[in-house]
Amino acid sequence: MSEANSNSEFQTFIEQENQKAAIQAAISKLTETCWDKCVGKPGSKLDRAESECIANCAERFLDSSSFIMQRLMKKQ
Incomplete structure (x- = not known):
């Protein structure tokens, strides 16, 4: 396995974990x-x-969260 491939997989893993953390935070706030x-x-x-x-x-x-995300995505 090349170092570039390994770094790419690590980046993907980190992004997925950050997404999971964001979802957990949103659920906690909602609750x-x-x-x-x-x-x-x-x-x-x-x-x-x-x-x-x-x-x-x-x-x-x-x-509300969905509306805000859609508005932010349109601005980008």
Whole structure:
């Protein structure tokens, strides 16, 4: 295996790991934001209103993130 090929594979690995980390950070932010917004007093399970709120919050968060990414890509 050539050194250039090895460096290319390493770069690809690093990029993939960075993408994984970014996805994990986004999921963590989504969870924190929606939980804080929708759950007042945690119980043994979510009630219907909390569950619907979390679902709506997650959808809005993902829609907003997608919109922002599309706008950034258009500017480049």
